[in-house]
Amino acid sequence: MVKIKEIRASKLNTKKFIAEKIKEIREIVGDGRAINALSGGIDSSVVTMLAHRAIGNRLLTFFVDNGIMRHQEPERIVKLFKRMGVKVQVVDAQDRFFYALKGITDPEQKREAITQTFYKDIFGELVKGSGATCLLQGTILTDIDETVAGIKRQHNVFEQLGIDPQQAFGYKIIEPLVQLRKDGVRKVGAALGLPMSIYKRIPFPGPALAARVIGEITREKIETVRTATAIVEQELKDVKAFQYMAILHEDKVTGIRDGKRDFGFQIEVRCWDSVDARKATPTKLPYTKLFRIAKKVCKKVPGVVSVTYNITSKPPSTIEAV
Numbered sequence: 001m002v003k004i005k006e007i008r009a010s011k012l013n014t015k016k017f018i019a020e021k022i023k024e025i026r027e028i029v030g031d032g033r034a035i036n037a038l039s040g041g042i043d044s045s046v047v048t049m050l051a052h053r054a055i056g057n058r059l060l061t062f063f064v065d066n067g068i069m070r071h072q073e074p075e076r077i078v079k080l081f082k083r084m085g086v087k088v089q090v091v092d093a094q095d096r097f098f099y100a101l102k103g104i105t106d107p108e109q110k111r112e113a114i115t116q117t118f119y120k121d122i123f124g125e126l127v128k129g130s131g132a133t134c135l136l137q138g139t140i141l142t143d144i145d146e147t148v149a150g151i152k153r154q155h156n157v158f159e160q161l162g163i164d165p166q167q168a169f170g171y172k173i174i175e176p177l178v179q180l181r182k183d184g185v186r187k188v189g190a191a192l193g194l195p196m197s198i199y200k201r202i203p204f205p206g207p208a209l210a211a212r213v214i215g216e217i218t219r220e221k222i223e224t225v226r227t228a229t230a231i232v233e234q235e236l237k238d239v240k241a242f243q244y245m246a247i248l249h250e251d252k253v254t255g256i257r258d259g260k261r262d263f264g265f266q267i268e269v270r271c272w273d274s275v276d277a278r279k280a281t282p283t284k285l286p287y288t289k290l291f292r293i294a295k296k297v298c299k300k301v302p303g304v305v306s307v308t309y310n311i312t313s314k315p316p317s318t319i320e321a322v
């Protein structure tokens with residue numbers, strides 16, 4: 001396995017990095033076409049812009065609507081990239097993801113089901129239909145570290161696990177960001193002229209809201225965690241934390257609603273201070289803020305009767321719950 005040479009954000013010359021990556025993408029893709037999936041997260045957004053600069057409309061960008069994204073995400077991202085001259089096609093794959101996730105409760109199996117559905121089924125078909133020979137993706141060094149260490153199977157890591165994408169899925173994978181961590185990717189995003197709402201956006205995992213539902217994924221549970229996520233993101237957007245989220249627990253607890261016993265769901269709020277996601281500590285949020293979130297979540301998210309705040313650092317916690 002080739003050791004990847006890290007480029008630290010403090011040492012990163014964004015102009016040089018961008019020029020090198022554009023050259024590299026042009027060389028690998030040649031006269032052909034490349035394809036990529038844009039999720040609206042920082043990593044895939046930066047890769048989209050880099051590749052757009054490198055090969056223009058020979059890059060085919062898809063937004064795979066897997067049904068487990070945040071509120072109104074497909075519309076927002078398509079609009080935003082259109083303004084920057086990048087055409088994004090939306091693929092409705094909601095049914096296929098929910099079907100693939102049905103009955104699975106084990107975290108790693110969930111991640112594997114998403115990987116297979118995404119890369120083999122959906123992307124395999126898109127690549128074949130498009131005639132593209134390369135897939136560009138936004139894997140970063142932290143994804144590789146954690147997968148190789150066996151902490152979490154990041155959905156986008158293959159070669160380091162001994163999987164040859166050419167053989168497994170039928171296409172080459174180009175990963176322009178593998179030498180960077182999140183802080184470096186943000187710098188490249190700013191240098192590429194992406195809007196601040198993208199390059200300063202809090203990280204969001206590839207397995208999307210499925211990484212935030214403990215136990216089996218259903219449409220209803222995703223809707224619950226999606227509504228809670230929108231509230232938590234809105235309430236915490238000004239606290240300058242690295243990342244924040246809502247997690248839906250599997251176990252229910254007894255609560256009271258309208259004077260009656262209500263056996264309902266629990267939402268766990270997490271808010272992290274971190275530089276590069278390798279280590280993280282819970283943000284010391286004011287109690288008034290926490291109370292407000294709890295009140296709003298219980299009022300606006302159907303079936304939720306309990307809200308907790310995670311006060312564990314990473315390690316031993318991880319940032320996501322699944």
Ligand code: XMP
Binds near residue numbers: 156204205
């Ligand atoms: P954990 O939960 O491993 O997360 O402490 C570290 C950082 O990575 C994000 N994350 C992912 N990103 N694919 C991604 O692209 C994934 O499968 C994935 N899982 C976690 C997480 O949100 C955090 O910023």
